[in-house]
Amino acid sequence: MNLIDVNEKFATDEQCLVYLEQMRWPDGIVLCPVCGCDRISRITRKVTKDTDNKRAQLYQCLEKTCKQQFSATSGTIFNDSHLPLHKWFMALALVVDAKKGMSAKQLQSHLGIGSYRTAWYLCHRIRKAMDVDQSEFPKMTGVVEMDETYVGGKTIRRGKQAGRGTRNKDIVVAIRQRGGPVRFMQADSVRAEDLKMIAEAYISDDVEMIVTDDFKSYPLALKRFEGKHHRINHSLGYYVRGDENEIHTNTVESAFSLFKRGLNGSYHIVSIKHLHRYLAEFEYRFNERKNADRFQKILGRMMQAEPLEYKAITASPEQA
Ligand SMILES: [Zn+2]
Structure with a gap:
């Protein structure tokens, strides 16, 4: 729909x-x-x-x-809202289809919502319904690609500084089963121990192959999957062989790039405090993008979601 x-x-x-x-x-x-x-x-x-x-x-x-x-x-969630249901429904249809996301400001203007605060609160409640619990996801198998990036205002070069043990809350790791779903999550650092924890939480021991780039933390982080871990080197270039087990991270990168473009284009500044909600939103939308019933599904999730109190997210709406 x-x-x-x-x-x-x-x-x-x-x-x-x-x-x-x-x-x-x-x-x-x-x-x-x-x-x-x-x-x-x-x-x-x-x-x-x-x-x-x-x-x-x-x-x-x-x-x-x-x-x-x-x-x-x-x-x-719909009960204590002053927003007419018609606008809620429109907001859901807009957000679930907005490939690069939709800011509160955009939603406010599309739906003719009086206050920015109302639109912002609305966005957050939709995001909460998009937050898929890990228990709803089976561990990934087949060919899995893993990648990491930094988001937020800071520009941090990963190699040196990260190697010295800098802990940054704005590190995002993406893991994608090729031809399947993607998962985005925040990491405390790009050190092997943190990447290891994430990989082992999301990737099944039965995985066929894991592909990453040549970032130095991966061999240790993925030691459990030794023999199945392959690394690509972007600077040397690589070619597409066309078989399903080829060594590349293109499919995780394409999911990642939608997220990055969304953050830059629609949201500008994401308060790190809310980053996990944005990650949930982008992950959900990406994984549901081919589901013809995605509107009905998000509506169902909204009906089941716990009401989210305004004060629980608070801080400054202007930041998001
Ligand atoms: Zn009764």
Whole structure:
């Protein structure tokens, strides 16, 4: 479902809510979120302009001791938002398709959201739903490529300074199973021990081959995979042989370059504090880019995500 479909299909909050109801209660049985009771009555109320984002369709639990009123969005990220559901849906469709990411500023202007703060908070909540837990990912097998880079304002040449044990929080490692998903994560340093920890957490012992560049930390970091680790040398050049086991890191680099271009183009300055959320966003989008149901999927994740309190992310919105 693309942006135009979303805009047409979910033009009103009522349309959005019907969809969310089907998502939350797929067999049509509405359950009270407080007591679990299925004796529920429907309340339809008139929505006027000044009731803003109040749901037109409400349910009431008939259990005497409960009497809870609720809607399909109760207990979800969408519930306490003043933003109309239609705009939430549009925001999701935009963000999930924005290859190079979308800043709060861009989202604010595309959706005509009044305050930057609202748009910024919205972006962060979508990012949180895109944060895929490691347990949802099997360890990588087949041919795996691994690469690392620095992000943020500082320009640090990796060789010398890193070798002296500089610890920088803005080091990003990417690991990609060729033809499969990518994972981005922050590393404490580019020293072998830190790269080793990451490699072993994400790469299966059954891997066929791991390809990295000739950065000096890799042989020690990947000692566990000895015999399967191959290094390329960019400065010497290499050629594409065309078989699936060829030695290159092109596919991890292409995932990485979208992330870097996104950070430079759409976000400008990413506060290191929020870097992990941006990594989650880019990783998610890259891995879902060919999934035709990516809009429905992110919507489902939003419904299941824990509400993220504004004060939990706080600091200065202007930095992100
Ligand atoms: Zn109840």
